[in-house]
Amino acid sequence: MTMVGDGDVHGAQPPKVLVLAMDPRLAMDPAPAVPAKRQHKRVIGLAGHFAEEGARVDVVTAEPDGWAGLDERVRLHRLDRAEARHPLPWLEHTFVIRAPRVAVRPVARAGRLGARLERARSRGSRAVHRRLFVPFYRHVRPHVLARIARRRVLREIDTGGLVRVIVMDRTSVPLGRRLARLHPDLVVTTRQERSLDAKP
The missing domain is CATH 1.20.5 (Single alpha-helices involved in coiled-coils or other helix-helix interfaces)
Known part of the structure; x- marks a missing residue:
């Protein structure tokens, strides 16, 4: 299994990217009825691209299925079990x-x-x-998942070196807003440009 390195000999850490895909079925796209399978492919492709570029990538989701094609270097954080116990x-x-x-x-x-x-x-x-x-x-779920993620996932993800948070669906918006408030210099965006330098 290929792993992202812990930094080069000079101590520089690789950039970190956080992809929020709580419910890929509720995509940010205005177009209705985009198949869930296509949304999963978008998330998988985007995360894989950043991993290929040398970034440390974390994907946060409440969807248990559809992640078989995810790059093995990407860390997947599933919230579905914690949600069921809420x-x-x-x-x-x-x-x-x-x-x-x-x-x-x-x-x-x-x-x-x-x-x-x-x-x-x-x-x-x-x-x-x-x-x-x-x-x-349906109305409270985004806030429930945001709270679960803050308590269970964000503790595992060191926000130092985090350069980009990509919000992939409407259910992920409250957590994205929370991160933007806590880290004003952090790029939190719904745009899916495959560049670490892209503007929000």
Whole structure:
């Protein structure tokens, strides 16, 4: 496995690039319905380019799949497991899905009436999830992920030498803004120029 070096004999450190791709399906592009697979390819290609240029590259995402083609020199930080343990999704799953399932289980196998009760329970849980929780969580999720990333990922990434933060999707915007406020001299951009010297 090829690794980015720790610096040359003069002690110079390679530049660092942070790519924020929390949810590649929600790309920054105004064009609608861009396939998620194409968005993953954009992230993978961009990260691979900077790694090829000698930069240390970190990609932060909440998407568990689609990263098989990522350059092995790039560090991938996945937030999906930490997100699943966050109180909001955990409580929703517990009270909307798990608790009703446990409550209905004793009678769910008791003939026709039990089967009807189980179907009603399933429909009700799905309706609450889709119509209430999903629209609500869609609005708060970027902030939830930003907080998780600040606590779990940014501690692992030394911001010294970080020259560019590239925000690839709308879900990543709150974390990008936070980094821009904390580090006013840092280039935080949604533009995907493959240059470490490109302006924001």
